[in-house]
Amino acid sequence: xxxxxxxxxxxxxxxxxxxxxxxxxxxCSSIVEGTSQQVLVNANPAGADCVLEREGFTIGRVxxxxxxxxxxxxxxxxxxxxxxxxxxxxxxxxxxxIAGATFGNIVLGGGIGWIIDxxxxxxxxYTSPANITMVPLTQPxxxxxxxxxxxxxxxxxxxxxxx
Numbered sequence: 001x002x003x004x005x006x007x008x009x010x011x012x013x014x015x016x017x018x019x020x021x022x023x024x025x026x027x028c029s030s031i032v033e034g035t036s037q038q039v040l041v042n043a044n045p046a047g048a049d050c051v052l053e054r055e056g057f058t059i060g061r062v063x064x065x066x067x068x069x070x071x072x073x074x075x076x077x078x079x080x081x082x083x084x085x086x087x088x089x090x091x092x093x094x095x096x097x098i099a100g101a102t103f104g105n106i107v108l109g110g111g112i113g114w115i116i117d118x119x120x121x122x123x124x125x126y127t128s129p130a131n132i133t134m135v136p137l138t139q140p141x142x143x144x145x146x147x148x149x150x151x152x153x154x155x156x157x158x159x160x161x162x163x
Contacts, residue, residue, distance in 0.1 A: 034073075035072060035073055036070055036071060036072050036073060037070070037071060037073050037125060037126055037128065038068045038069070038070055038071075038128065039052065039060070039068060039069055039070075039071055039078070039094065039126050039127075039128045039129075039130060040066065040067070040068040040128045040129035040130065041062040041065050041066065041067060041068065041069070041080060041082075041129065041130050041132065042065060042066045042129050042130070042131045042132065043065035043066070043082050043084070043090070043132045043133075043134055044131070044132070044133050044134060045084075045134060046064065046065050046066055047064045047065060047084060048063075048064065048065045048082040048083060048084040048087070048090070048132070048134055049061075049062075049063040049064065049065075049082065049083050049084065050062045050063065050065055050080055050081065050082040050083075050132070051080070051081050051082075052069050052071060052078050052079075052080050053078065053079045053080075053081065054071075054074065054076050054077070054078050054079070055076055059071050059072070059078070065082065065132075066129075068128075071126070073096070073124040073125060073126070074096060074124060075096050075124055076096055077093055077094060077095050077096050078093075078094040078096075078126060079091060079092070079093055079094075080092040080093075080094060080130055080132065082132050082134065084134055086136060086137055087134040087135060087136055087137060088134070088135045088136075088137060088139075088141055088142055090132050090133065090134050090135065090142060090145065091144045091145065092130050092132045092144070092145040092146070092147070093144060093145070093146045093147065094126045094127050094130050094147045095126075095127070095146070095147045096124045096125075096126060097124065097125055097126070097127070098123060098124065098125070126147070127147035127148060130147065132145060133145065
């Protein structure tokens with residue numbers, strides 16, 4: 001009888017350790033990459049005042065460039081608007097993309113890890129640095145600049161200039 005209790009306790013301990021390990025690995029992106037990110041903003045020329053917006057709300061500011069802002073990661077894109085005397089306003093769309101640890105999370109943690117990371121934003125990332133070119137007022141209005149990870153349809157209409 002005592003031997004059965006020892007085996008039962010050992011099996012229960014082993015099962016508990018396996019569950020704890022699975023939960024620990026399940027939120028891999030949250031642990032590895034976190035739920036926030038520093039976005040470095042470079043403007044050429046340096047010295048611009050840049051505001052980071054998401055869904056119409058200001059979430060950060062870099063003044064002057066170069067500099068960085070800490071932002072929470074979400075599935076929503078960030079619009080960076082930079083201003084500087086004698087230059088047109090420059091707009092850069094920083095697309096939310098999938099973080100590298102997400103694939104490992106799905107393979108190792110299964111659906112649970114992906115759900116946890118998706119809810120927290122940890123499975124997203126933004127391009128950093130965001131390199132923005134300021135155009136002098138003596139030249140035509142520039143088009144909206146997009147992050148290199150932008151996956152837009154090649155047949156889509158070109159972006160409209162910002163005035």
